Amino acid sequence: MSTATRGRETGEARCLPLRFWVNVIKNPQFVFDIHKSSITDACLSVVAQTFMDSCSTSEHRLGKDSPSNKLLYAKDIPNYKSWVERYYRDISKMPSISDQDMDAYLVEQSRLHGNEFNTLSALNELYFYINKYKEEILTALDRDGYCRKHKLRHKLEQAINLMSGSS
Structure with a gap:
């Protein structure tokens, strides 16, 4: 080498x-x-x-x-x-460890710590991120055909409104 x-x-x-x-x-x-x-x-x-x-x-x-x-x-x-x-x-x-050993270790860690995940905290972090880049995300959703077909912009706007407390 x-x-x-x-x-x-x-x-x-x-x-x-x-x-x-x-x-x-x-x-x-x-x-x-x-x-x-x-x-x-x-x-x-x-x-x-x-x-x-x-x-x-x-x-x-x-x-x-x-x-x-x-x-x-x-x-x-x-x-x-x-x-x-x-x-x-x-x-x-x-x-080095094998892929199987690594996978088994990660599965075990996930099982041991699965109940430690704070869903509300994760949702709050996602909300702050989405709110920070709201216009860019909404524009990207408007531009994508799949997103338009499934009305993802409207669904995201509803989620933002729910999280922000507005109706």
Whole structure:
């Protein structure tokens, strides 16, 4: 395997956890019921940037014009990078599991946690999303023949009205 291919695969392998954790670090309100002040937001931005730099496969050249948040943890980044490298190296050494084992595990998890799903909370989240993009969604429903045939725009408008409390 070439170095370019290995680097690309490593970068692809890091993409999902990096996107997930950076999002959680920058937006703790997605996971916890908290208010994030502007000062906290700035601090979390520095932590998220440090995390991204630690997971990056490229080298960063720092100079006198580099942002202060990059300079703050510059001496620690090589150590963090070695931790990340070891983490992915350890994962690559683990035995892979079969599709059957994965399916069985997911079915078992679904069974164990099936009653934990909060339907009302999910409906509320869907309502906020639909309300935010209401015009775009309604326009898309108008443009689609299948949606027009089944009067999905009208049904969605009824659902929006019910959720918003209007008649």
